[in-house]
Amino acid sequence: MENWLGMSGLEIVAAVISIMGIWLGTRQSLWSWPLAIVASGLYAVVFFDVRLYADMVLQVFFMTLSGYGWYAWRFGGKAQTPLLPSWMPSRFWPWLVGIAVVTTGLAGYLLRRFTDADLPYFDAGTTAVSLIAQWMLARKYLENWLVWLGVDVVYVGVYYYKGLYPTLVLYALLIGLAWFGYRSWRKALVHRTVNA
Numbered sequence: 001m002e003n004w005l006g007m008s009g010l011e012i013v014a015a016v017i018s019i020m021g022i023w024l025g026t027r028q029s030l031w032s033w034p035l036a037i038v039a040s041g042l043y044a045v046v047f048f049d050v051r052l053y054a055d056m057v058l059q060v061f062f063m064t065l066s067g068y069g070w071y072a073w074r075f076g077g078k079a080q081t082p083l084l085p086s087w088m089p090s091r092f093w094p095w096l097v098g099i100a101v102v103t104t105g106l107a108g109y110l111l112r113r114f115t116d117a118d119l120p121y122f123d124a125g126t127t128a129v130s131l132i133a134q135w136m137l138a139r140k141y142l143e144n145w146l147v148w149l150g151v152d153v154v155y156v157g158v159y160y161y162k163g164l165y166p167t168l169v170l171y172a173l174l175i176g177l178a179w180f181g182y183r184s185w186r187k188a189l190v191h192r193t194v195n196a
Helices: 009-026 032-049 053-075 092-114 120-138 142-162 166-195
Strands: none
Touching: 009 032, 009 166, 032 053, 053 092, 053 120, 092 120, 120 142, 142 166
């Protein structure tokens, strides 16, 4: 059900929960993960309603990766200690870029050919890159925030086009949160390195 601004109540609730969860993630709080699971479930419904099917499927993957992230942040360090922020090993970059390109091309083609999806290649591309960024976040790789920053800029344009204004505002805020998260985690990483 939409209100006078064209926003659904579900979309507004999902946006608010997302902001809370991501803010907690910038602070390295384990509570960011259960909020991410709830927000992703709500957004799966929102995206189905506006025919952004890749984004809808992305939310299901986000729920799974959030469960993994919750576990990894708590037990993924040495001797099952909490995971600490780190730089991502450079050997992963070519693989991740290759996965993003292939996934975007294949999913975009399938969405364009077999569904009534709107913006199939943008939808597929943002989905592929978001999955990579979410995996990086779950592993506490510092660069995840920079990947999120880039993909969030694209999402702002997509959601403006689709008239998803609360989600557009959310993603505009996420650009700032991604920058804040990067600076916060980088400071923690540098401080830990200096004191090691």
